Every structure is written in C-alpha cells, then in structure tokens.
Amino acid sequence: MIQRLLPFVTLVALFIGLAIASPNFLSASNLSSVVRQTAVINIMALGMTLVIIAGGIDLSVGSILAVGGLFGTMSISHGASIPMGIMVGVLAGTVCGAANGAMVVGFRVNPFIVTLGTMGIFRGVALIASNGLPVHDLPPSFSFLGEGNLFHVPFVLWLLVLCGAGMHILLEHTRLGRYAFAMGSNNAAAVYAGVPVGFHTVAVYAIAGLLTGLAGMVEASRLLTGQPTAGLGYELSAIAAVVIGGGSLYGGEGSVVGTLVGAFIMGLLANGSDLLGTNPYWQQVVIGAAIIIAVTVDEFHKRRVRK
Amino acid sequence: MLLELKGIRKSFGGVAALRDGTLSVEAGEAHLLMGENGAGKSTLMKIAAGLLQPDGGEILWKGKKVRFRTPAEAAANGIAMVHQESLLARHLSVAENIFLGREERLPFGWVKRRQMIEKAARIIEEHHFPLRAEWMVDRLSPAGKQMVEICRAIQQGTNLLIFDEPTSSLSAAETDEVFRIVKTLKLQNAGVIYITHRLDELREVGDRVTVLRDGQTVHTDALSNLDLDRLIQLMVGREVASIYERKAIPPGEEILRVEGLNRKGVLRDISFSVRAGEIVGLAGLIGAGRTELCRALFGLDGVDSGEVKIAGKPVRVRSARQGVSAGLALIPEDRQRSGLAALLPISHNMTLASVDRISKLGFLNHAAERDISTDYIGRLRLKCSSARQAAGKLSGGNQQKVVIAKWLVRGARVFLFDEPTRGIDVGAKAEVFEVMDSLARSGAAILMVSSEMAELLQTADRILVMRQGRISGELPGHTTQEAIMRLAGFDAEVPGAAENDTPGETIQ
Numbered sequence: 001m002i003q004r005l006l007p008f009v010t011l012v013a014l015f016i017g018l019a020i021a022s023p024n025f026l027s028a029s030n031l032s033s034v035v036r037q038t039a040v041i042n043i044m045a046l047g048m049t050l051v052i053i054a055g056g057i058d059l060s061v062g063s064i065l066a067v068g069g070l071f072g073t074m075s076i077s078h079g080a081s082i083p084m085g086i087m088v089g090v091l092a093g094t095v096c097g098a099a100n101g102a103m104v105v106g107f108r109v110n111p112f113i114v115t116l117g118t119m120g121i122f123r124g125v126a127l128i129a130s131n132g133l134p135v136h137d138l139p140p141s142f143s144f145l146g147e148g149n150l151f152h153v154p155f156v157l158w159l160l161v162l163c164g165a166g167m168h169i170l171l172e173h174t175r176l177g178r179y180a181f182a183m184g185s186n187n188a189a190a191v192y193a194g195v196p197v198g199f200h201t202v203a204v205y206a207i208a209g210l211l212t213g214l215a216g217m218v219e220a221s222r223l224l225t226g227q228p229t230a231g232l233g234y235e236l237s238a239i240a241a242v243v244i245g246g247g248s249l250y251g252g253e254g255s256v257v258g259t260l261v262g263a264f265i266m267g268l269l270a271n272g273s274d275l276l277g278t279n280p281y282w283q284q285v286v287i288g289a290a291i292i293i294a295v296t297v298d299e300f301h302k303r304r305v306r307k
Numbered sequence: 308m309l310l311e312l313k314g315i316r317k318s319f320g321g322v323a324a325l326r327d328g329t330l331s332v333e334a335g336e337a338h339l340l341m342g343e344n345g346a347g348k349s350t351l352m353k354i355a356a357g358l359l360q361p362d363g364g365e366i367l368w369k370g371k372k373v374r375f376r377t378p379a380e381a382a383a384n385g386i387a388m389v390h391q392e393s394l395l396a397r398h399l400s401v402a403e404n405i406f407l408g409r410e411e412r413l414p415f416g417w418v419k420r421r422q423m424i425e426k427a428a429r430i431i432e433e434h435h436f437p438l439r440a441e442w443m444v445d446r447l448s449p450a451g452k453q454m455v456e457i458c459r460a461i462q463q464g465t466n467l468l469i470f471d472e473p474t475s476s477l478s479a480a481e482t483d484e485v486f487r488i489v490k491t492l493k494l495q496n497a498g499v500i501y502i503t504h505r506l507d508e509l510r511e512v513g514d515r516v517t518v519l520r521d522g523q524t525v526h527t528d529a530l531s532n533l534d535l536d537r538l539i540q541l542m543v544g545r546e547v548a549s550i551y552e553r554k555a556i557p558p559g560e561e562i563l564r565v566e567g568l569n570r571k572g573v574l575r576d577i578s579f580s581v582r583a584g585e586i587v588g589l590a591g592l593i594g595a596g597r598t599e600l601c602r603a604l605f606g607l608d609g610v611d612s613g614e615v616k617i618a619g620k621p622v623r624v625r626s627a628r629q630g631v632s633a634g635l636a637l638i639p640e641d642r643q644r645s646g647l648a649a650l651l652p653i654s655h656n657m658t659l660a661s662v663d664r665i666s667k668l669g670f671l672n673h674a675a676e677r678d679i680s681t682d683y684i685g686r687l688r689l690k691c692s693s694a695r696q697a698a699g700k701l702s703g704g705n706q707q708k709v710v711i712a713k714w715l716v717r718g719a720r721v722f723l724f725d726e727p728t729r730g731i732d733v734g735a736k737a738e739v740f741e742v743m744d745s746l747a748r749s750g751a752a753i754l755m756v757s758s759e760m761a762e763l764l765q766t767a768d769r770i771l772v773m774r775q776g777r778i779s780g781e782l783p784g785h786t787t788q789e790a791i792m793r794l795a796g797f798d799a800e801v802p803g804a805a806e807n808d809t810p811g812e813t814i815q
Contacts (some may be wrong), residue, residue: 173671174666174669174670174671175662175666175670175671176669177671178671181648181650181651181655182655182659185648185649185650185651186644186647186649186650188644189645189646189647189648190648190659191627191645192605192607192627192637193660193713194627194628194631194632195659195660195662196628252650252651253650
C-alpha cells in the first residue's frame with residue numbers, strides 16, 4: 001500500500017514544502033501558471049497511460065504533438081475557424097496514432113521500434129509541411145485555449161479534468177479499457193480468450209494520438225505559434241509521469257490519478273526551482289532521480305510480494 | 308551425513324514460507340521431498356543450493372556448519388539443482404547453457420567452442436535425450452528445456468543433485484531416463500534430493516521421504532514404511548479419498564467431430580469424435596502432436612486440410628477468436644504464459660472471454676461482473692480473499708480454476724484441456740477433475756491431454772493415443788498403462804528419432 005501512496009505523499013509534501021519556502025507559491029497567478037505549464041504534458045501522459053497499460057510504448061508523441069499543432073494552426077491561418085482548426089489538429093494526431101498502432105499490429109514489430117521510427121517520420125512530416133517555418137499569423141483569440149480563464153480557473157484545467165475523467169471512465173468502465181489491461185497483463189492470454197487484440201491495439205494508439213494532437217493545439221495556443229519543432233523530448237516527460245504515478249512498462253498497471261500526480265510532481269519540481277532561484281540544471285537531475293526512485297520502490301515492493 | 312538442514316526459516320514480505328524446514332540426506336541416498344504446493348519445498352531446496360538465504364536455522368555440509376551465499380558457492384561443493392521453472396539463457400545454445408559459468412577459459416576471454424559442443428553432445432548422447440548441442444534453447448519445448456537443465460546440473464552436481472519436479476513436463480521414456488540418472492548418481496555415492504508431485508513415480512527412485520506441510524517438516528521415514536494413502540494424508544493433513552474416481556455417464560449426441568485433419572509435419576490424418584458428456588483422453592509422448600492438435604482445433608495454428616464439425620455443423624476456425632465463437636475452449640499447457648492475466652483481478656480473468664456479455668455499447672456492467680465472479684468463486688470453491696485479488700497471487704490449483712471458470716462463464720461446449728493438472732498439488736487435482744466431471748455431466752465434450760497415464764486411466768471414458776502426429780489407436784477408459792505405452796511407441800523410442808520427429812522442438 002505504501003508504494004501506491006508514495007506519489008501522493010510526495011506531491012503533498014512538495015506542495016506544503018513549497019508553500020512554506022516561497023511566499024509566492026500559493027498566489028493564484030503562480031498556481032495557474034503551474035497548471036498551464038503542466039497541462040500539455042498531462043494531456044499527453046493520459047494517452048501514454050493507456051498505451052503503457054496495454055503493454056505498449058509510444059516514443060513518437062513529441063513529434064505527433066508537433067504534427068497536430070502545426071496542421072491545426074496551418075488550417076486556422078488558411079481561414080478555418082478556431083474550433084475547426086482544433087479539430088484538424090486533433091484529427092491529425094489521431095491519424096498518426098492509428099498509423100503507429102496499425103504498424104505495430106501489421107508488421108508485428110515491437111512498438112518501441114515502430115514509434116522510434118515514426119518519431120523521425122512525423123517530425124519530418126511537420127518540417128516538410130511547414131518548410132521548417134513556424135506558423136505565426138494566428139488570431140489572438142486562439143490563445144484562449146491555453147491561456148484563457150473560465151470561472152476564474154485556467155481553461156486548460158477544465159480541459160484536463162474532462163480528459164482525465166474521460167480516460168478514467170475508458171479504463172475502468174469500458175470494454176476497450178478492460179482489453180487494454182488484459183493485453184498488457186498477458187497478451188497471449190488475451191489472444192487465447194478471443195479478444196480482438198489487433199483492433200484494440202490500433203484503437204489504443206489512436207486515442208493516445210488524439211490526446212497528443214489536442215495537447216499540440218494547447219501548446220500552439222500558449223505560444224500563439226505553430227512550431228514544427230514543438231514537443232522535442234516531451235515523450236520522455238510523458239512516460240516519466242506515467243511511471244512515477246505507478247504505471248509499469250511491462251504493461252497491465254497504471255491509473256489516471258497516478259499519472260496526473262506524476263505529472264504534477266514534475267511540474268512542482270520545475271516551479272519550485274524557478275521560485276527558489278535554484279540552478280535550473282538541477283531540475284533535470286531531480287526529475288531523473290524521481291523516476292528511478294519511483295520505479296525502485298515499486299520493484300522492491302513487487303519483489304517482496306512475489307514468492 | 309552429506310547435507311543436514313535444521314530448523315530452516317524463511318519469510319517473504321512478512322509471509323512465512325518456511326518455519327521449520329528440516330531434512331538430511333546421506334551420500335548414496337535418494338531422498339524424496341514431498342508436500343502440497345506452497346508447502347515450502349522449492350524454497351527449502353533453493354536455500355540448500357545457495358539461491359536464497361535463510362532467515363534462521365542451520366545448514367551442515369559434511370558435518371560442518373556452512374552457508375552458501377551464491378549458487379556458485381554451492382556448485383563449488385558439488386551441489387546443483389534442476390529447477391522446476393527454466394533458468395536458462397534463452398538465446399544461447401544447448402551446449403552453451405550446459406557449461407554456462409563454467410566454460411574452460413583461454414586468455415582474453417576466448418572460449419573453446421568446438422570442444423564444448425563435443426562435450427555437451429557426449430552428455431546428451433549418454434542420456435539418450437532428443438537434443439542437439441548446437442540447438443538454440445529458445446526453440447525448445449518445456450520438456451527440451453528441462454533436459455538441458457538436467458544435463459547442466461549433472462555437470463555440476465557431483466556430490467548432491469537436487470531435482471525440483473524434473474518430470475512434470477517429460478514423457479514416460481524421458482522420465483525413465485531421469486530415474487536411471489538418479490540410480491547412477493546413487494551408485495557414484497552422490498546424494499539426491501527429489502521433489503515430486505507424481506505419486507506413481509515414488510517407488511522408482513526413493514529411499515527415504517520427508518514430508519513438508521505449511522513450511523514445517525512433519526515426517527521423515529523410510530519409504531518402505533509408508534503407503535500411498537498415508538503419504539497423501541501426511542501431505543494434506545487430513546484424510547482424503549485416496550485417488551479420484553469418476554463414474555462415467557451415458558454419452559449424448561456427438562459434439563465434436565474431426566475428419567482427416569492435416570498440418571504439414573505436425574498432424575497427419577487426424578480423425579475422431581467426442582460426444583456430449585464424454586471425457587476423451589489424449590495420450591502420447593512429448594512431441595507426438597497432442598498440444599499441436601489442441602492448438603490447431605482452437606485456431607491458433609492453421610491446418611492444411613481436414614474438416615471440423617461442432618454439433619453437426621462444419622466450422623472453419625482460423626483464429627482463436629473464431630475458435631471461441633465456435634464454442635471451443637482451450638485450457639493451455641502453460642498457464643502462466645498463455646492462460647492467466649496474473650496482474651488482473653480474479654473477476655477480470657473470469658469474464659475475459661465474455662466481456663461482450665457484461666457490457667452494453669462498450670460500457671461494462673460491474674454489478675453483473677461481480678455477480679458472475681462471486682457465483683463461480685463459490686461453485687469452484689476457489690480459495691481467495693475476494694474477487695478483486697490478483698489472479699497471480701493464487702496457488703497453482705486455484706489459478707487453474709480461474710482459467711477454467713473463464714470458459715464456464717463463456718459457456719463453451721468443447722473443452723480442450725492441455726495438461727490441466729501440471730504443477731498442481733494432490734488436493735487441487737481432485738478438484739480440477741471434479742470440475743471436469745461436472746462439466747461433462749452438464750453436456751460438454753472434453754478432450755484432455757495428459758502425460759500422467761494414471762490420471763488418464765482414472766478420468767477418461769476413452770483414450771486416444773498419438774504417435775508422431777497420428778492417432779495410433781483408441782483404447783477404452785479402463786485400459787492399462789502398458790497398452791497406452793505400446794501405442795505411443797514407447798518401446799520403439801530410440802535416440803535417432805530426433806531426426807525426423809524433433810520432439811525437443813515446438814512450433815510456437
């Protein structure tokens with residue numbers, strides 16, 4: 001039980017510690033900025049949670065984020081309405097995800113390899129489509145998605161709550177979620193039980209792509225720019241959030257709450273080092289250590305349980 | 308005394324696996340270690356072989372107090388263990404595995420490869436195992452891997468060899484070879500400790516027996532002083548009907564009919580039928596094609612020709628999914644690898660093949676799932692803390708019940724049981740048979756693969772015997788082991804058979 005609670009305890013301790021150490025921490029503007037900064041990683045990590053539970057991995061999400069953000073902003077700059085543009089971004093992400101899933105199933109190749117490949121391919125697609133140039137001519141109202149407030153709370157927080165609740169329902173209350181857990185826990189057993197493993201694998205990656213496309217639009221909205229180079233290295237943060245939150249890279253384990261906690265731990269570490277003026281390079285060290293500690297505690301616990 | 312274990316204690320995460328493990332073995336003695344699953348047999352032996360460290364108690368080796376901190380330290384004293392689960396390097400060859408960690412070294416880490424292969428080949432040949440030194444371990448069946456483990460242990464265990472259920476995946480001929488190895492070791496004045504569940508093989512090898520129950524040594528005696536019923540009683544700690552006996556019921560209509568099934572190099576012209584209420588046994592040596600037949604029927608492997616009818620209707624089963632839809636159920640040989648989703652709760656495992664029945668428009672009905680799992684936990688007398696317990700934490704017998712329950716929930720009509728009692732203790736075996744019996748009574752057709760002939764004789768109404776991919780004959784349920792062995796080609800078993808039938812390999 002301790003290992004399940006550890007991420008929560010860490011988050012709360014971090015929160016209290018920062019509240020004491022820095023008078024600015026609890027200000028509305030600072031907390032909003034923490035939420036805005038972590039929202040992109042959080043939304044991606046929700047999709048990654050599903051993929052990891054199903055026994056897969058998606059290294060291409062950073063590139064998918066760029067594809068989604070770029071195609072969405074390009075369509076807006078070409079005259080599409082903002083909601084339409086967001087839809088285009090989300091759809092582009094979904095297509096990329098589905099392509100990942102289809103290749104994992106069709107070629108029977110390890111998802112690590114497939115998405116390592118598409119990480120390059122999708123990035124290349126974004127660079128080719130934009131000729132390497134960012135999309136700047138966007139209406140200022142587009143920034144509402146990432147920077148606006150609704151009922152005095154950042155809009156992205158509502159969005160995150162909505163996505164989190166949706167993913168939680170999907171994992172715990174739908175057939176797809178059940179099959180994802182089964183495939184991740186024991187793929188052969190799922191096949192033997194007659195589970196349509198191929199279809200559901202594609203669905204899992206497509207949903208991860210959908211959320212990543214949405215995250216791409218949030219990122220573009222915050223910068224009011226569509227960047228073909230957006231999201232570099234984000235895949236590692238997304239994976240880290242899932243793992244810190246108790247997800248297992250062997251599949252079959254993970255939860256929405258855990259992932260959100262994991263992402264916020266990383267967000268608070270970053271925010272804290274900004275507020276306290278510590279050397280930002282140390283952030284990297286601390287977050288890296290947090291990943292190793294989380295997994296070590298988890299493994300230690302499992303070894304004790306196992307006979 | 309060669310080895311003495313006194314009052315060994317060992318806990319895992321606060322759960323005591325061993326409370327008082329006491330056992331002694333003399334040079335030239337074959338000592339049996341018996342007990343139900345979870346009694347602590349493997350734990351005690353892993354401590355003796357240096358794989359685990361005890362929390363308390365004494366180990367005496369040739370009268371001197373010792374502690375083996377690593378398997379290498381134990382091996383240095385000539386102690387080796389044949390493990391129940393395969394502890395081999397999958398991507399290395401048979402020869403490399405046999406000598407792993409004990410290679411003859413040349414400067415700069417060079418290894419004498421050819422010499423090693425020749426040496427390994429000699430060991431394999433000496434024991435008539437259907438293996439080749441160059442084969443990759445990855446491609447071997449569980450039985451083949453077991454043989455490699457044995458070859459490897461023989462290399463190291465010159466003073467004391469520990470066998471942890473060495474024959475659970477071996478055929479009769481290979482089992483006999485293991486017995487011969489034990490006898491040879493005794494003649495060489497080595498000690499042998501032998502863990503087994505197979506009551507029929509006791510007398511073949513053992514001198515004395517130690518019984519463990521719930522982590523404690525409850526009895527040690529010469530084997531000749533104990534009869535089978537007494538042994539079972541000591542193991543389970545209660546009186547049980549000594550061996551399961553089934554009353555056959557009049558069979559109903561034909562449920563499964565197979566005509567001329569062929570799969571190149573694996574199955575040849577297989578024809579048989581199973582009627583409602585029947586349990587048909589499938590006997591044969593390892594590599595005869597029994598598992599392959601189950602896989603082909605269930606849709607996991609393709610077939611080249613032949614026809615399958617279920618309840619009179621021809622069915623084409625090309626994937627497990629179609630197999631499940633056609634009303635087939637496969638309880639696989641390797642429960643951990645392909646039967647059970649160990650991390651998931653019992654309830655999720657039970658409904659895995661029937662998720663469409665507990666969901667509407669893709670949304671799950673948790674109440675229905677709870678009712679179903681509670682119902683089957685009761686019906687199968689599953690020992691668990693709740694339906695939400697992870698299935699992997701159950702004992703072997705209870706895990707098997709969960710796998711079976713998955714198909715009961717689904718309402719399958721044709722059950723293919725592949726070695727359903729492997730690695731399951733005596734009490735749970737009888738319960739698995741009871742489940743099969745009640746299944747048959749409710750009108751299911753059952754095909755059961757088993758390498759334990761005594762088990763087939765007790766449970767099956769008819770026995771089909773396979774040999775090199777063919778059905779070589781059919782016997783009534785009350786036949787004899789000798790008759791089965793004759794049809795299985797037991798007496799014709801020669802080492803050269805490996806060339807055309809490669810029993811060491813599976814088609815995975």
